[in-house]
Amino acid sequence: xxxxxxxxxxxxxxxxxxxxxxxxxxxxxxxxxxxxxxxxxxxxxxxxxxxxxxxxxxxxxxxxxxxxxxxxxxxxxxxxxxxxxxxxxxxxxxxxxxxxxxxxxxxxxxxxxx
Amino acid sequence: xxxxxxxxxxxxxxxxxxxxxxxxxxxxxxxxxxxxxxxxxxxxxxxxxxxxxxxxxxxxxxxxxxxxxxxxxxxxxxxxxxxxxxxxxxxxxxxxxxxxxxxxxxxxxxxxxxxxxxxxxxxxxxxxxxxxxxxxxxxxxxxxxxxxxxxxxxxxxxxxxxxxxxxxxxxxxxxxxxxxxxxxxxxxxxxxxxxxxxxxxxxxxxxxxxxxxxxxxxxxxxxxxxxxxxxxxxxxxxxxxxxxxxxxxxxxxxxxxxxxxxxxxxxxxxxxxxxxxxxxxxxxxxxxxxxxxxxxxxxxxxxxxxxxxxxxxxxxxxxxxxxxxxxxxxxxxxxxxxxxxxxxxxxxxxxxxxxxxxxxxxxxxxxxxxxxxxxxxxxxxxxxxxxxxxxxxxxxxxxxxxxxxxxxxxxxxxxxxxxxxxxxxxxxxxxxxxxxxxxxxxxxxxxxxxxxxxxxxxxxxxxxxxxxxxxxxxxxxxxxxxxxxxxxxxxxxxxxxxxxxxxxxxxxxxxxxxxxxxxxxxxxxx
Numbered sequence: 001x002x003x004x005x006x007x008x009x010x011x012x013x014x015x016x017x018x019x020x021x022x023x024x025x026x027x028x029x030x031x032x033x034x035x036x037x038x039x040x041x042x043x044x045x046x047x048x049x050x051x052x053x054x055x056x057x058x059x060x061x062x063x064x065x066x067x068x069x070x071x072x073x074x075x076x077x078x079x080x081x082x083x084x085x086x087x088x089x090x091x092x093x094x095x096x097x098x099x100x101x102x103x104x105x106x107x108x109x110x111x112x113x114x
Numbered sequence: 115x116x117x118x119x120x121x122x123x124x125x126x127x128x129x130x131x132x133x134x135x136x137x138x139x140x141x142x143x144x145x146x147x148x149x150x151x152x153x154x155x156x157x158x159x160x161x162x163x164x165x166x167x168x169x170x171x172x173x174x175x176x177x178x179x180x181x182x183x184x185x186x187x188x189x190x191x192x193x194x195x196x197x198x199x200x201x202x203x204x205x206x207x208x209x210x211x212x213x214x215x216x217x218x219x220x221x222x223x224x225x226x227x228x229x230x231x232x233x234x235x236x237x238x239x240x241x242x243x244x245x246x247x248x249x250x251x252x253x254x255x256x257x258x259x260x261x262x263x264x265x266x267x268x269x270x271x272x273x274x275x276x277x278x279x280x281x282x283x284x285x286x287x288x289x290x291x292x293x294x295x296x297x298x299x300x301x302x303x304x305x306x307x308x309x310x311x312x313x314x315x316x317x318x319x320x321x322x323x324x325x326x327x328x329x330x331x332x333x334x335x336x337x338x339x340x341x342x343x344x345x346x347x348x349x350x351x352x353x354x355x356x357x358x359x360x361x362x363x364x365x366x367x368x369x370x371x372x373x374x375x376x377x378x379x380x381x382x383x384x385x386x387x388x389x390x391x392x393x394x395x396x397x398x399x400x401x402x403x404x405x406x407x408x409x410x411x412x413x414x415x416x417x418x419x420x421x422x423x424x425x426x427x428x429x430x431x432x433x434x435x436x437x438x439x440x441x442x443x444x445x446x447x448x449x450x451x452x453x454x455x456x457x458x459x460x461x462x463x464x465x466x467x468x469x470x471x472x473x474x475x476x477x478x479x480x481x482x483x484x485x486x487x488x489x490x491x492x493x494x495x496x497x498x499x500x501x502x503x504x505x506x507x508x509x510x511x512x513x514x515x516x517x518x519x520x521x522x523x524x525x526x527x528x529x530x531x532x533x534x535x536x537x538x539x540x541x542x543x544x545x546x547x548x549x550x551x552x553x554x555x556x557x558x559x560x561x562x563x564x565x566x567x568x569x570x571x572x573x574x575x576x577x578x579x580x581x582x583x584x585x586x587x588x589x590x591x592x593x594x595x596x597x598x599x600x601x602x603x604x605x606x607x608x609x610x611x612x613x614x615x616x617x618x619x620x621x622x623x624x625x626x627x628x629x630x631x632x633x634x635x636x637x638x639x640x
Contacts, residue, residue: 014230015228015229015230015231016138016142016231017231017232019141019145019231021141022138022141022142022145022231025137025138025141026134026137026138026141029133029134029137029138030134033133033134055179058179059131059132062132062134062135062206062227062228063132063134063135065206065227065228066134066135066138066227066228066229067134067228068228
């Protein structure tokens, strides 16, 4: 497993003590909220309000961290920091990184759930 | 999915606005048979808690950043409204310091995000333990408040029976139970206008059975006392009951013993009769705090077919006090390295609800302490003028070489019994005691181990003055010539130090006793 893998399954398995029921539930649950969380970030970015961007990025960061979706977690974390530092010029590039990580993750989810 | 939790499972409320985190935590907790309820933010949590009966949730696991009401605001609300509920703050480890700094009170556990199942289950166990401990402490505090109320009623009862001015007698008790049931007891019964019976008892054990036995014993005391039975008859009656229980083959029988100390105080005749069956006994002090230990020992009730008590009758001063306590107090005093007199003083001075978390933390037995004070304002002996002992010790005449070791205990006792005392004053007191004691050992006892020096530390009724009294068994000296005689040049350096550091110094008993008074509140004059 390398650092760019959308989900660090080994870490996830370790944290939930190899409970397949929990893993399955988490993957399904995350699939269900990923789009709405991304929409929340897009909406916040459209308003240009840094606090709203920070809140939305923070929320998806937490969900991704729980799933051991490290690239998405890191991308959201970077956007949250930029928003808290009120640095909107960095938003487009960081939002693109989130989008890329989310696409990779979305592709990986069906594999993981098998 | 794990099966439904049993009815006795703990209840935990999970508060998080992120549904993924929330669901994950629910699954992890349910795997340990925890019943879980969820809320999407602090406000939602408050609504849910208010909709349930008090104490439903053992713990609340809450996120920090949430809309409407965040985790720290929720923590504040919980501390005020459901103080027994344990709170677990869920936060990313890198945010923990920031969150810790924001906390305004209330002990909490932290749970790192993202969740590790082992840490979650550990936090749940710790939270359950915290809840259990807080519930016990709250119940203990309530019992202490109940006891305080009982004290007031007893005192009113004693005073209302006639014969005594309401200002002439004072009863103080403190009760600390280490578990939910206790066999310790303190019972005051008015016998007539002038006589009060006090009984301090300690049933061996800490279970419901012991609690039942304690209540049963108190009922027997009450009933027999009102039929004019004396302490001896009551002790015999209960001893017989306990022996019958030992020999009863019924599984429900009560096979245990009870140590009990009975006092019959006659305030008109100024006399106390003590009958002790296995308790530490009674400390009788006169107006100036001179202590007499009355009737320690005897055999607990239930040990033998015939009771084997220690019995004594003693005269009471115009003002003074009687103190008695359970062996739990003596054990705790030894554990923390403080004399029982000092521990009893501090406990009886402290507000009841302050005991469990501070003075009695770590006690491994129930603790009961009781003090009955009387005074005679009309005879010029008001309560404030009664000195309360906090330490008394006797040293062989050849102890001068141990003075450094001995003096360490004085400062420790002062700090414990009188926490308001400053370090400068403690230093002055220690220096004066050292000088006076060395003088008593050297000149009074001639450093002869057959003779002894006695040291007493006493506090006046308003806690404004500390009195230290040192007496030796020497021949004394002519007080008209030395050391407080007419020629100042003959006054020793040690005595000059003492006089310069004390509020007052007095010699008595032909110079064998020196009393030093220290002012605890600088603005006060005696």
